[in-house]
Amino acid sequence: DADVTQTPRNRITKTGKRIMLECSQTKGHDRMYWYRQDPGLGLRLIYYSFDVKDINKGEISDGYSVSRQAQAKFSLSLESAIPNQTALYFCATSEGRGNGNQPQHFGDGTRLSIL
Amino acid sequence: RKEVEQDPGPFNVPEGATVAFNCTYSNSASQSFFWYRQDCRKEPKLLMSVYSSGNEDGRFTAQLNRASQYISLLIRDSKLSDSATYLCVVNVRNQGGKLIFGQGTELSVKP
Numbered sequence: 001d002a003d004v005t006q007t008p009r010n011r012i013t014k015t016g017k018r019i020m021l022e023c024s025q026t027k028g029h030d031r032m033y034w035y036r037q038d039p040g041l042g043l044r045l046i047y048y049s050f051d052v053k054d055i056n057k058g059e060i061s062d063g064y065s066v067s068r069q070a071q072a073k074f075s076l077s078l079e080s081a082i083p084n085q086t087a088l089y090f091c092a093t094s095e096g097r098g099n100g101n102q103p104q105h106f107g108d109g110t111r112l113s114i115l
Numbered sequence: 116r117k118e119v120e121q122d123p124g125p126f127n128v129p130e131g132a133t134v135a136f137n138c139t140y141s142n143s144a145s146q147s148f149f150w151y152r153q154d155c156r157k158e159p160k161l162l163m164s165v166y167s168s169g170n171e172d173g174r175f176t177a178q179l180n181r182a183s184q185y186i187s188l189l190i191r192d193s194k195l196s197d198s199a200t201y202l203c204v205v206n207v208r209n210q211g212g213k214l215i216f217g218q219g220t221e222l223s224v225k226p
Contacts, residue, residue, distance in 0.1 A: 033213075042202070042218040043159070058213070090158055103149055104214055106158035 003027045006091050006107035013081060014115050021076045021110050023091030030096030032074035033104065034058075034066060036087040043090065049074055050096060081114045088112075118142055118215045121203050125221035132193045136220050138186040138203030147206035148179055150188050152199045153219065159202055162188075193224045 007022045023032065031050050035043040035058075045058030049068040063085060065077045078085055088111050092104040121138045128134050140148075148165035163170065165177040165186055176189040186203055203217035 040218060043216040045213060048213060088156075103161045103164065106160070109156075109158050111156075 004091060004093055004105055004107035006110050008110060010111045012113045015082055017081050019078045019081050021089055023074045023107055024072050025093045027093055029093035031094045033092040034076045035090045038087050083114045086114045119203055119205050119217040121217040122220045125223055127223045128193055129225055130193055133191050134193055136188045136201050138217055140184050140205045142207050144208040145205045146208040148186050149204040150177060151202040151204055153202055154199045195224050198222055198224045
């Protein structure tokens with residue numbers, strides 16, 4: 001079983017719909033992250049959380065919201081999806097010890113298409 | 116200017132070749148450095164951390180030059196299975212665990 005699980009793996013939806021992407025982890029890590037990846041742009045951080053109910057904006061948080069109600073789960077919501085949110089989305093986790101220099105472990109990704 | 120910049124690629128090399136990837140970072144407060152590998156349409160996976168003294172893992176050697184803010188990855192004796200995109204990744208001090216990713220360099224190893 002994967003340590004970091006994302007659902008759904010693929011989703012096609014229409015403009016204006018509300019969408020939730022789920023991430024769960026069995027690694028026991030405190031820190032969780034949501035990224036999107038677009039061709040030629042690399043991975044960009046949307047939101048991150050260092051603990052339950054801790055929420056921090058990344059570089060591209062507009063149009064997104066997140067929820068961290070349990071250590072193992074971190075969900076990403078698009079309240080009203082728009083076509084330029086079409087991308088590959090990754091959840092990642094890392095340990096919370098030290099000064100933040102721990103590597104991150106990624107889920108398999110969610111391919112989201114907004115029509 | 117991007118915070119982390121990599122060779123644009125793609126690199127097309129024959130099996131057995133040695134290939135080097137270069138990466139520069141702009142933030143002098145960068146404290147931790149990694150190389151990740153990403154296969155097509157898959158998640159990034161940690162290849163190796165990069166230490167100040169340089170480090171080696173089998174056919175892979177990583178180097179860090181803090182003065183020049185430069186990181187490199189050398190792959191010796193390339194295998195077909197090395198074909199992937201290689202991501203240079205940096206963690207900046209006092210920003211928790213946030214990672215900053217380069218755009219990646221694609222490697223294609225041919226028979």
